[in-house]
Amino acid sequence: MDLRELYQDIILDHGRHPRNFHALAAPSHFAHGHNPLCGDKVTVYLDIVDGVVADVSFDGQGCAISVASASLMTEILKGKTLDDARLLFNNFHASVTGGPPNNLPEELEDDAERLHVLTGVKSYPARVKCATLAWHTFEAAVREGQHAGGA
Protein backbone atom coordinates (compact mmCIF):
# COMPACT_ATOMS: atom_id res chain seq x y z
CA MET A 1 0.00 0.00 0.00
CA ASP A 2 1.17 3.49 -0.84
CA LEU A 3 2.01 5.67 2.14
CA ARG A 4 0.07 8.50 0.55
CA GLU A 5 -3.13 6.50 1.03
CA LEU A 6 -2.48 6.48 4.76
CA TYR A 7 -1.06 9.98 5.00
CA GLN A 8 -3.45 11.89 2.78
CA ASP A 9 -3.14 15.67 2.65
CA ILE A 10 -6.22 16.15 4.84
CA ILE A 11 -4.63 13.99 7.55
CA LEU A 12 -1.30 15.77 7.36
CA ASP A 13 -3.10 19.12 7.46
CA HIS A 14 -5.25 18.22 10.49
CA GLY A 15 -2.24 16.58 12.15
CA ARG A 16 -0.20 19.77 11.80
CA HIS A 17 -3.02 22.26 12.40
CA PRO A 18 -5.60 20.52 14.56
CA ARG A 19 -8.99 22.23 14.80
CA ASN A 20 -10.74 22.82 18.13
CA PHE A 21 -7.42 22.10 19.83
CA HIS A 22 -7.97 23.61 23.28
CA ALA A 23 -9.73 22.86 26.54
CA LEU A 24 -13.31 24.02 27.07
CA ALA A 25 -13.62 26.49 29.93
CA ALA A 26 -16.69 24.79 31.42
CA PRO A 27 -17.25 21.39 29.83
CA SER A 28 -20.32 19.41 30.88
CA HIS A 29 -18.35 16.21 30.19
CA PHE A 30 -14.73 15.27 29.58
CA ALA A 31 -12.49 12.22 29.57
CA HIS A 32 -8.82 11.32 29.16
CA GLY A 33 -7.75 8.73 26.62
CA HIS A 34 -4.38 7.00 26.55
CA ASN A 35 -2.76 4.56 24.18
CA PRO A 36 -0.04 2.96 26.33
CA LEU A 37 1.50 1.31 23.28
CA CYS A 38 2.73 4.56 21.76
CA GLY A 39 2.17 7.10 24.52
CA ASP A 40 -0.62 8.99 22.72
CA LYS A 41 -2.71 11.04 25.12
CA VAL A 42 -5.92 12.91 24.38
CA THR A 43 -8.50 14.72 26.46
CA VAL A 44 -11.92 15.28 24.90
CA TYR A 45 -14.11 18.11 26.27
CA LEU A 46 -17.84 18.27 25.62
CA ASP A 47 -20.62 20.68 26.24
CA ILE A 48 -23.76 18.60 25.95
CA VAL A 49 -27.09 20.44 26.02
CA ASP A 50 -30.34 18.47 25.77
CA GLY A 51 -28.69 15.48 24.13
CA VAL A 52 -26.84 17.62 21.56
CA VAL A 53 -23.10 18.21 21.34
CA ALA A 54 -23.22 22.01 21.59
CA ASP A 55 -19.45 22.25 21.71
CA VAL A 56 -16.52 19.83 21.55
CA SER A 57 -12.76 20.27 21.72
CA PHE A 58 -9.63 18.28 22.54
CA ASP A 59 -6.04 18.58 23.56
CA GLY A 60 -3.14 16.22 24.11
CA GLN A 61 -0.30 14.80 22.11
CA GLY A 62 0.01 12.04 19.60
CA CYS A 63 0.90 10.88 16.14
CA ALA A 64 -0.48 12.47 12.98
CA ILE A 65 -3.21 9.83 12.70
CA SER A 66 -4.53 10.24 16.23
CA VAL A 67 -4.39 14.05 16.18
CA ALA A 68 -6.02 14.27 12.74
CA SER A 69 -8.72 11.82 13.77
CA ALA A 70 -9.50 13.82 16.91
CA SER A 71 -9.54 17.07 14.94
CA LEU A 72 -11.90 15.71 12.28
CA MET A 73 -14.08 14.20 14.99
CA THR A 74 -14.57 17.54 16.72
CA GLU A 75 -15.52 19.23 13.44
CA ILE A 76 -18.04 16.55 12.65
CA LEU A 77 -19.60 16.12 16.09
CA LYS A 78 -20.35 19.76 16.73
CA GLY A 79 -24.13 20.17 16.61
CA LYS A 80 -24.85 16.44 16.38
CA THR A 81 -27.22 14.58 18.67
CA LEU A 82 -25.63 11.91 20.84
CA ASP A 83 -27.60 9.30 18.89
CA ASP A 84 -26.15 10.51 15.57
CA ALA A 85 -22.68 10.65 17.13
CA ARG A 86 -22.99 7.00 18.11
CA LEU A 87 -24.13 6.01 14.63
CA LEU A 88 -21.16 7.83 13.11
CA PHE A 89 -18.71 6.21 15.52
CA ASN A 90 -20.08 2.73 14.84
CA ASN A 91 -19.85 3.34 11.12
CA PHE A 92 -16.32 4.77 11.39
CA HIS A 93 -15.18 1.93 13.65
CA ALA A 94 -16.42 -0.60 11.11
CA SER A 95 -14.68 1.22 8.26
CA VAL A 96 -11.25 1.19 9.96
CA THR A 97 -11.46 -2.35 11.35
CA GLY A 98 -12.98 -3.93 8.25
CA GLY A 99 -16.27 -4.72 9.97
CA PRO A 100 -19.65 -4.54 8.23
CA PRO A 101 -20.80 -0.92 7.82
CA ASN A 102 -24.12 0.01 9.41
CA ASN A 103 -26.80 1.89 7.53
CA LEU A 104 -26.52 5.59 8.11
CA PRO A 105 -29.37 8.02 7.68
CA GLU A 106 -28.85 10.08 4.55
CA GLU A 107 -28.05 13.30 6.43
CA LEU A 108 -24.95 11.64 8.03
CA GLU A 109 -23.48 10.28 4.82
CA ASP A 110 -21.42 13.39 4.06
CA ASP A 111 -19.84 13.19 7.50
CA ALA A 112 -19.04 9.50 7.04
CA GLU A 113 -17.48 10.39 3.70
CA ARG A 114 -15.21 12.97 5.37
CA LEU A 115 -14.01 10.34 7.81
CA HIS A 116 -13.20 8.05 4.92
CA VAL A 117 -9.69 9.58 4.66
CA LEU A 118 -8.76 7.61 7.79
CA THR A 119 -9.67 4.18 6.44
CA GLY A 120 -6.08 3.75 5.19
CA VAL A 121 -5.24 2.51 8.72
CA LYS A 122 -7.10 -0.70 7.91
CA SER A 123 -3.89 -1.94 6.27
CA TYR A 124 -1.86 -1.03 9.39
CA PRO A 125 -3.31 -2.98 12.32
CA ALA A 126 -0.90 -1.26 14.71
CA ARG A 127 -2.44 2.10 13.80
CA VAL A 128 -6.17 1.37 14.14
CA LYS A 129 -6.06 2.36 17.80
CA CYS A 130 -4.53 5.71 16.82
CA ALA A 131 -7.51 6.45 14.58
CA THR A 132 -10.12 5.40 17.14
CA LEU A 133 -8.57 6.80 20.35
CA ALA A 134 -10.40 10.14 20.23
CA TRP A 135 -13.72 8.45 19.45
CA HIS A 136 -13.37 5.98 22.33
CA THR A 137 -12.49 8.91 24.58
CA PHE A 138 -15.58 10.78 23.36
CA GLU A 139 -17.72 7.74 24.24
CA ALA A 140 -16.10 7.52 27.69
CA ALA A 141 -16.78 11.22 28.27
CA VAL A 142 -20.46 10.80 27.41
CA ARG A 143 -20.79 7.61 29.45
CA GLU A 144 -18.99 8.50 32.63
CA GLY A 145 -17.35 11.87 32.18
CA GLN A 146 -20.02 14.15 33.57
CA HIS A 147 -18.15 17.10 35.06
CA ALA A 148 -18.82 17.31 38.78
CA GLY A 149 -19.05 21.09 38.68
CA GLY A 150 -20.81 21.16 35.32
CA ALA A 151 -24.39 22.06 34.47
Place this chain on the structure above:
Amino acid sequence: MTALRALPLAPGFDPVALKAEFPVFARHPGLVFLDTAASAQKPDVVIEGLAEFYRADYANVHRGAYALSIRATERYEQARETVRRFLNAGSIEEIVFVRGATEAINLVANSWGSTLQPGDEILLTGLEHHANIVPWQMLRDRLGITLRVVPVTAEGTLDMAEFARLLSARTRLVALTHVANVTGHVTPVADVVRLAHAAGALVLLDGCQAAPRLPVDVRALDCDFYVFSGHKCYGPTGIGALYGKRALLAAMPPWQGGGDMIRTVSFAHTTYQDTPGRFEAGTPDIAGAVGLDIALQFMMGLGLPAIEAHEQELTDYALAALSRQRGVRLVPGGGNQIGALSFTVAGIHPHDLATIFDQRHIAIRAGHHCAQPLMDHLGLPATARLSFGVYNTPADVDALIAAIATAQRLFGV
Protein backbone atom coordinates in the same frame (compact mmCIF):
# COMPACT_ATOMS: atom_id res chain seq x y z
CA MET B 1 30.31 -32.26 34.31
CA THR B 2 31.09 -32.70 30.66
CA ALA B 3 33.81 -30.33 29.58
CA LEU B 4 32.72 -28.07 26.76
CA ARG B 5 34.62 -27.83 23.56
CA ALA B 6 35.21 -24.17 22.86
CA LEU B 7 34.22 -23.12 19.36
CA PRO B 8 37.11 -21.86 17.25
CA LEU B 9 37.48 -18.10 17.43
CA ALA B 10 36.15 -16.38 14.31
CA PRO B 11 39.10 -15.20 12.22
CA GLY B 12 37.32 -11.99 11.25
CA PHE B 13 33.98 -10.45 12.09
CA ASP B 14 31.84 -10.38 8.96
CA PRO B 15 28.24 -9.23 9.57
CA VAL B 16 27.30 -9.89 5.95
CA ALA B 17 28.34 -13.53 6.20
CA LEU B 18 26.75 -13.75 9.65
CA LYS B 19 23.44 -12.49 8.28
CA ALA B 20 23.27 -15.64 6.17
CA GLU B 21 23.22 -17.66 9.40
CA PHE B 22 19.94 -15.99 10.42
CA PRO B 23 17.13 -17.54 8.33
CA VAL B 24 14.70 -14.67 8.98
CA PHE B 25 16.69 -12.57 6.50
CA ALA B 26 16.24 -15.21 3.78
CA ARG B 27 12.48 -15.39 4.48
CA HIS B 28 12.19 -11.59 4.45
CA PRO B 29 14.67 -10.29 1.89
CA GLY B 30 15.21 -6.58 2.37
CA LEU B 31 14.41 -6.71 6.08
CA VAL B 32 16.40 -4.07 7.92
CA PHE B 33 16.16 -5.24 11.50
CA LEU B 34 17.09 -2.49 13.94
CA ASP B 35 15.21 -3.72 17.02
CA THR B 36 17.60 -6.22 18.60
CA ALA B 37 17.37 -4.37 21.93
CA ALA B 38 13.76 -5.61 22.10
CA SER B 39 14.69 -9.13 21.01
CA ALA B 40 17.39 -10.61 18.81
CA GLN B 41 16.77 -12.74 15.73
CA LYS B 42 17.86 -16.38 15.99
CA PRO B 43 20.70 -18.07 14.10
CA ASP B 44 20.26 -21.44 12.45
CA VAL B 45 22.42 -23.16 15.06
CA VAL B 46 19.93 -22.18 17.79
CA ILE B 47 16.82 -23.07 15.80
CA GLU B 48 18.24 -26.37 14.61
CA GLY B 49 19.86 -27.11 17.96
CA LEU B 50 16.51 -26.76 19.70
CA ALA B 51 14.80 -29.06 17.22
CA GLU B 52 17.60 -31.62 17.45
CA PHE B 53 17.49 -31.57 21.25
CA TYR B 54 13.78 -32.38 21.14
CA ARG B 55 14.42 -35.11 18.56
CA ALA B 56 17.41 -36.75 20.18
CA ASP B 57 17.93 -35.93 23.86
CA TYR B 58 14.63 -34.87 25.35
CA ALA B 59 13.12 -36.05 28.64
CA ASN B 60 12.48 -34.41 31.99
CA VAL B 61 15.51 -33.53 34.10
CA HIS B 62 16.72 -34.48 37.57
CA ARG B 63 14.36 -37.46 37.78
CA GLY B 64 14.67 -40.33 35.43
CA ALA B 65 16.76 -43.38 36.05
CA TYR B 66 17.02 -43.87 32.33
CA ALA B 67 19.44 -42.81 29.68
CA LEU B 68 17.37 -40.11 27.98
CA SER B 69 16.61 -38.30 31.21
CA ILE B 70 20.24 -38.50 32.23
CA ARG B 71 21.25 -37.05 28.86
CA ALA B 72 18.68 -34.23 29.12
CA THR B 73 19.89 -33.47 32.65
CA GLU B 74 23.47 -33.34 31.39
CA ARG B 75 22.49 -30.92 28.62
CA TYR B 76 20.58 -28.74 31.10
CA GLU B 77 23.45 -28.63 33.59
CA GLN B 78 25.96 -28.13 30.79
CA ALA B 79 23.96 -25.02 29.82
CA ARG B 80 24.44 -23.77 33.38
CA GLU B 81 28.19 -24.23 32.96
CA THR B 82 28.07 -22.25 29.70
CA VAL B 83 26.25 -19.38 31.43
CA ARG B 84 28.86 -19.51 34.21
CA ARG B 85 31.62 -19.24 31.63
CA PHE B 86 29.75 -16.47 29.74
CA LEU B 87 29.58 -14.38 32.92
CA ASN B 88 32.88 -15.64 34.32
CA ALA B 89 31.13 -16.61 37.55
CA GLY B 90 33.11 -18.66 40.06
CA SER B 91 30.73 -21.60 40.30
CA ILE B 92 27.64 -23.11 38.67
CA GLU B 93 25.92 -22.86 42.05
CA GLU B 94 25.79 -19.13 41.39
CA ILE B 95 23.71 -19.52 38.20
CA VAL B 96 19.91 -19.82 38.49
CA PHE B 97 17.79 -20.38 35.40
CA VAL B 98 14.78 -18.08 35.18
CA ARG B 99 12.31 -17.04 32.48
CA GLY B 100 14.26 -13.85 31.83
CA ALA B 101 15.66 -10.78 33.53
CA THR B 102 12.20 -9.74 34.72
CA GLU B 103 11.76 -12.99 36.62
CA ALA B 104 15.32 -12.79 37.94
CA ILE B 105 14.65 -9.37 39.47
CA ASN B 106 11.33 -10.57 40.88
CA LEU B 107 13.17 -13.54 42.40
CA VAL B 108 15.69 -11.29 44.14
CA ALA B 109 12.93 -8.90 45.29
CA ASN B 110 10.77 -11.72 46.67
CA SER B 111 13.53 -13.85 48.17
CA TRP B 112 16.42 -11.63 49.24
CA GLY B 113 14.02 -8.69 49.61
CA SER B 114 11.72 -10.55 52.02
CA THR B 115 14.07 -9.89 54.93
CA LEU B 116 14.06 -6.09 54.53
CA GLN B 117 12.59 -3.88 57.24
CA PRO B 118 10.77 -0.54 57.15
CA GLY B 119 13.45 2.15 56.95
CA ASP B 120 15.66 0.07 54.66
CA GLU B 121 16.31 1.76 51.32
CA ILE B 122 16.81 0.60 47.76
CA LEU B 123 18.45 2.92 45.26
CA LEU B 124 17.22 2.84 41.65
CA THR B 125 18.18 5.14 38.80
CA GLY B 126 16.27 7.23 36.31
CA LEU B 127 17.59 5.07 33.48
CA GLU B 128 15.82 1.88 34.51
CA HIS B 129 13.51 -0.33 32.49
CA HIS B 130 10.14 -1.00 34.14
CA ALA B 131 11.42 -4.50 35.02
CA ASN B 132 13.92 -2.91 37.41
CA ILE B 133 11.35 -0.53 38.91
CA VAL B 134 8.04 -2.31 39.40
CA PRO B 135 9.24 -5.38 41.41
CA TRP B 136 10.87 -2.98 43.90
CA GLN B 137 7.73 -0.86 44.12
CA MET B 138 5.70 -3.99 44.88
CA LEU B 139 8.22 -4.88 47.59
CA ARG B 140 8.03 -1.32 48.97
CA ASP B 141 4.23 -1.51 49.14
CA ARG B 142 4.44 -4.86 50.94
CA LEU B 143 7.21 -4.11 53.45
CA GLY B 144 7.21 -0.34 53.84
CA ILE B 145 10.79 0.08 52.65
CA THR B 146 11.88 3.25 50.86
CA LEU B 147 12.91 3.61 47.22
CA ARG B 148 15.21 6.41 46.16
CA VAL B 149 16.01 7.33 42.58
CA VAL B 150 19.38 8.54 41.29
CA PRO B 151 18.51 11.22 38.72
CA VAL B 152 19.75 11.44 35.15
CA THR B 153 21.68 14.53 34.03
CA ALA B 154 20.82 16.63 30.97
CA GLU B 155 23.66 14.81 29.18
CA GLY B 156 22.02 11.44 29.83
CA THR B 157 24.50 10.22 32.47
CA LEU B 158 23.79 9.21 36.04
CA ASP B 159 24.12 12.07 38.51
CA MET B 160 26.94 10.53 40.52
CA ALA B 161 27.10 13.40 43.02
CA GLU B 162 23.45 12.76 43.80
CA PHE B 163 24.16 9.02 43.95
CA ALA B 164 26.85 9.61 46.57
CA ARG B 165 24.44 11.84 48.50
CA LEU B 166 21.57 9.31 48.42
CA LEU B 167 23.79 6.39 49.43
CA SER B 168 23.72 5.84 53.19
CA ALA B 169 23.90 3.23 55.90
CA ARG B 170 20.17 2.64 55.24
CA THR B 171 20.85 1.64 51.62
CA ARG B 172 20.58 -2.14 51.32
CA LEU B 173 20.69 -2.47 47.55
CA VAL B 174 21.54 -0.46 44.45
CA ALA B 175 19.67 -1.80 41.41
CA LEU B 176 20.81 -0.31 38.13
CA THR B 177 21.14 -1.06 34.47
CA HIS B 178 24.55 -1.92 33.02
CA VAL B 179 23.58 -0.47 29.62
CA ALA B 180 20.44 1.72 29.36
CA ASN B 181 17.82 0.32 27.00
CA VAL B 182 16.63 3.69 25.65
CA THR B 183 19.99 5.34 24.99
CA GLY B 184 22.58 2.55 25.08
CA HIS B 185 24.42 4.53 27.76
CA VAL B 186 27.01 2.42 29.57
CA THR B 187 26.66 3.25 33.24
CA PRO B 188 29.71 3.61 35.51
CA VAL B 189 29.13 0.23 37.15
CA ALA B 190 32.64 -0.06 38.62
CA ASP B 191 32.26 3.22 40.52
CA VAL B 192 28.73 2.34 41.62
CA VAL B 193 29.81 -1.07 42.95
CA ARG B 194 32.79 0.38 44.79
CA LEU B 195 30.77 3.17 46.42
CA ALA B 196 27.82 0.91 47.23
CA HIS B 197 30.00 -1.73 48.84
CA ALA B 198 31.82 0.91 50.86
CA ALA B 199 28.40 1.95 52.19
CA GLY B 200 27.51 -1.67 52.97
CA ALA B 201 24.95 -2.01 50.17
CA LEU B 202 24.62 -4.79 47.61
CA VAL B 203 24.46 -4.16 43.85
CA LEU B 204 22.15 -5.76 41.30
CA LEU B 205 23.04 -5.11 37.66
CA ASP B 206 20.42 -5.41 34.92
CA GLY B 207 22.50 -6.83 32.08
CA CYS B 208 19.74 -7.14 29.47
CA GLN B 209 21.41 -4.73 27.05
CA ALA B 210 24.98 -5.36 28.17
CA ALA B 211 25.13 -9.15 27.92
CA PRO B 212 24.36 -9.22 24.16
CA ARG B 213 27.20 -6.82 23.31
CA LEU B 214 29.82 -6.46 26.04
CA PRO B 215 32.15 -8.98 27.64
CA VAL B 216 30.65 -9.43 31.11
CA ASP B 217 32.83 -10.56 34.01
CA VAL B 218 30.82 -10.67 37.23
CA ARG B 219 33.92 -11.34 39.30
CA ALA B 220 35.74 -8.31 37.89
CA LEU B 221 32.57 -6.22 38.29
CA ASP B 222 32.23 -7.58 41.84
CA CYS B 223 28.44 -7.11 41.58
CA ASP B 224 26.26 -9.17 43.92
CA PHE B 225 23.53 -10.01 41.41
CA TYR B 226 23.58 -9.92 37.62
CA VAL B 227 20.53 -10.68 35.46
CA PHE B 228 20.02 -11.10 31.73
CA SER B 229 17.52 -12.48 29.21
CA GLY B 230 18.43 -15.17 26.71
CA HIS B 231 16.22 -13.90 23.90
CA LYS B 232 18.24 -10.72 23.56
CA CYS B 233 21.40 -12.86 23.26
CA TYR B 234 20.22 -14.76 20.16
CA GLY B 235 18.67 -17.51 22.31
CA PRO B 236 15.06 -18.62 22.71
CA THR B 237 12.39 -16.68 24.61
CA GLY B 238 11.44 -17.87 28.07
CA ILE B 239 14.94 -18.43 29.43
CA GLY B 240 17.41 -16.20 31.22
CA ALA B 241 19.74 -16.31 34.14
CA LEU B 242 20.31 -14.85 37.56
CA TYR B 243 23.86 -14.71 38.85
CA GLY B 244 24.19 -14.25 42.59
CA LYS B 245 27.23 -14.53 44.82
CA ARG B 246 27.21 -17.96 46.36
CA ALA B 247 26.99 -16.87 50.00
CA LEU B 248 24.03 -14.63 49.19
CA LEU B 249 22.08 -17.27 47.27
CA ALA B 250 22.82 -19.89 49.91
CA ALA B 251 21.23 -17.71 52.58
CA MET B 252 18.18 -16.71 50.53
CA PRO B 253 14.83 -18.43 51.09
CA PRO B 254 13.06 -20.12 48.16
CA TRP B 255 10.46 -17.96 46.45
CA GLN B 256 8.39 -20.51 44.53
CA GLY B 257 7.57 -23.95 45.91
CA GLY B 258 7.08 -27.16 44.02
CA GLY B 259 8.84 -30.18 42.68
CA ASP B 260 12.57 -30.24 41.98
CA MET B 261 13.42 -27.56 44.56
CA ILE B 262 12.96 -29.81 47.60
CA ARG B 263 15.07 -32.35 49.39
CA THR B 264 12.36 -34.02 51.50
CA VAL B 265 8.66 -33.30 51.78
CA SER B 266 6.24 -34.33 54.48
CA PHE B 267 3.05 -32.62 55.57
CA ALA B 268 4.78 -31.57 58.78
CA HIS B 269 8.04 -30.33 57.34
CA THR B 270 9.81 -29.78 54.02
CA THR B 271 13.50 -29.25 53.45
CA TYR B 272 14.88 -27.47 50.41
CA GLN B 273 17.69 -28.08 48.03
CA ASP B 274 20.77 -25.90 48.05
CA THR B 275 21.27 -23.20 45.44
CA PRO B 276 20.61 -23.18 42.53
CA GLY B 277 18.05 -26.02 42.74
CA ARG B 278 16.00 -24.37 45.48
CA PHE B 279 15.18 -21.48 43.13
CA GLU B 280 14.04 -23.68 40.25
CA ALA B 281 10.65 -25.10 41.26
CA GLY B 282 8.87 -27.32 38.79
CA THR B 283 10.01 -28.56 35.40
CA PRO B 284 12.30 -25.84 34.06
CA ASP B 285 12.56 -24.59 30.47
CA ILE B 286 14.93 -27.41 29.59
CA ALA B 287 14.99 -26.78 25.85
CA GLY B 288 15.27 -23.06 26.49
CA ALA B 289 18.40 -23.65 28.55
CA VAL B 290 19.83 -25.83 25.78
CA GLY B 291 19.01 -23.12 23.22
CA LEU B 292 20.61 -20.50 25.44
CA ASP B 293 23.71 -22.67 25.74
CA ILE B 294 24.00 -22.80 21.95
CA ALA B 295 23.34 -19.06 21.59
CA LEU B 296 25.97 -18.11 24.17
CA GLN B 297 28.49 -20.46 22.54
CA PHE B 298 27.63 -18.79 19.23
CA MET B 299 28.43 -15.40 20.78
CA MET B 300 31.59 -16.62 22.51
CA GLY B 301 32.65 -18.22 19.24
CA LEU B 302 32.43 -14.83 17.55
CA GLY B 303 34.19 -13.35 20.54
CA LEU B 304 32.53 -10.81 22.83
CA PRO B 305 35.32 -8.25 22.21
CA ALA B 306 34.67 -8.60 18.46
CA ILE B 307 30.91 -8.16 18.96
CA GLU B 308 31.54 -5.13 21.14
CA ALA B 309 33.85 -3.56 18.54
CA HIS B 310 31.28 -4.22 15.79
CA GLU B 311 28.42 -2.66 17.78
CA GLN B 312 30.54 0.30 18.85
CA GLU B 313 31.45 0.97 15.24
CA LEU B 314 27.79 0.83 14.15
CA THR B 315 26.66 2.97 17.09
CA ASP B 316 29.25 5.65 16.34
CA TYR B 317 28.34 5.52 12.64
CA ALA B 318 24.64 5.95 13.41
CA LEU B 319 25.24 8.76 15.90
CA ALA B 320 27.28 10.64 13.30
CA ALA B 321 24.79 10.02 10.48
CA LEU B 322 21.79 11.03 12.60
CA SER B 323 23.44 14.20 13.88
CA ARG B 324 24.10 15.24 10.27
CA GLN B 325 20.44 14.70 9.32
CA ARG B 326 18.34 17.88 9.35
CA GLY B 327 15.53 17.92 11.91
CA VAL B 328 16.83 14.95 13.90
CA ARG B 329 17.36 15.33 17.63
CA LEU B 330 19.28 12.64 19.47
CA VAL B 331 18.26 11.71 22.99
CA PRO B 332 21.35 12.47 25.09
CA GLY B 333 23.19 9.23 25.74
CA GLY B 334 25.96 10.44 27.98
CA GLY B 335 28.68 10.21 25.34
CA ASN B 336 29.26 6.57 26.14
CA GLN B 337 26.73 4.57 24.16
CA ILE B 338 26.63 1.15 22.61
CA GLY B 339 24.04 -0.89 20.77
CA ALA B 340 21.02 1.39 21.05
CA LEU B 341 20.13 5.02 20.57
CA SER B 342 16.97 7.08 20.52
CA PHE B 343 15.98 10.08 18.49
CA THR B 344 13.08 12.25 17.45
CA VAL B 345 12.39 13.99 14.14
CA ALA B 346 10.94 17.50 14.26
CA GLY B 347 7.33 17.54 13.07
CA ILE B 348 6.91 13.75 12.86
CA HIS B 349 5.67 11.62 15.72
CA PRO B 350 7.79 8.47 16.32
CA HIS B 351 4.75 6.27 15.70
CA ASP B 352 4.30 7.78 12.24
CA LEU B 353 8.02 7.34 11.61
CA ALA B 354 7.81 3.66 12.54
CA THR B 355 4.94 3.11 10.09
CA ILE B 356 6.84 4.83 7.28
CA PHE B 357 9.96 2.80 8.12
CA ASP B 358 7.93 -0.41 8.22
CA GLN B 359 6.74 0.35 4.70
CA ARG B 360 10.44 0.08 3.75
CA HIS B 361 10.89 -3.10 5.83
CA ILE B 362 12.86 -1.22 8.45
CA ALA B 363 11.99 -2.46 11.94
CA ILE B 364 12.59 -0.03 14.79
CA ARG B 365 10.90 0.53 18.13
CA ALA B 366 8.70 3.59 18.67
CA GLY B 367 7.21 4.48 22.00
CA HIS B 368 8.31 4.73 25.59
CA HIS B 369 10.52 1.59 25.54
CA CYS B 370 9.21 0.41 28.93
CA ALA B 371 11.02 3.34 30.52
CA GLN B 372 8.24 5.85 31.21
CA PRO B 373 10.06 7.59 34.11
CA LEU B 374 13.02 8.33 31.83
CA MET B 375 10.73 9.55 29.04
CA ASP B 376 8.92 11.85 31.50
CA HIS B 377 12.29 13.18 32.64
CA LEU B 378 13.25 13.88 29.01
CA GLY B 379 9.89 15.54 28.43
CA LEU B 380 9.23 13.20 25.50
CA PRO B 381 6.06 11.11 25.22
CA ALA B 382 7.82 8.80 22.79
CA THR B 383 11.00 8.36 20.80
CA ALA B 384 12.18 6.20 17.94
CA ARG B 385 14.92 3.76 18.93
CA LEU B 386 17.25 1.81 16.74
CA SER B 387 19.43 -0.96 18.10
CA PHE B 388 21.99 -3.32 16.67
CA GLY B 389 22.86 -6.98 16.48
CA VAL B 390 25.70 -8.97 14.97
CA TYR B 391 23.86 -9.05 11.60
CA ASN B 392 23.64 -5.27 11.12
CA THR B 393 25.84 -3.24 8.78
CA PRO B 394 26.31 0.48 8.07
CA ALA B 395 24.02 -0.04 5.05
CA ASP B 396 21.15 -0.63 7.52
CA VAL B 397 21.83 2.79 9.04
CA ASP B 398 21.96 4.32 5.56
CA ALA B 399 18.54 2.80 4.78
CA LEU B 400 17.16 4.33 7.97
CA ILE B 401 18.55 7.77 7.13
CA ALA B 402 17.02 7.58 3.63
CA ALA B 403 13.67 6.60 5.18
CA ILE B 404 13.83 9.60 7.55
CA ALA B 405 14.31 11.84 4.49
CA THR B 406 11.29 10.18 2.83
CA ALA B 407 9.18 10.78 5.93
CA GLN B 408 10.27 14.42 6.02
CA ARG B 409 9.27 14.88 2.38
CA LEU B 410 5.90 13.20 2.97
CA PHE B 411 5.18 15.35 6.00
CA GLY B 412 6.55 18.49 4.39
CA VAL B 413 8.92 19.19 7.27
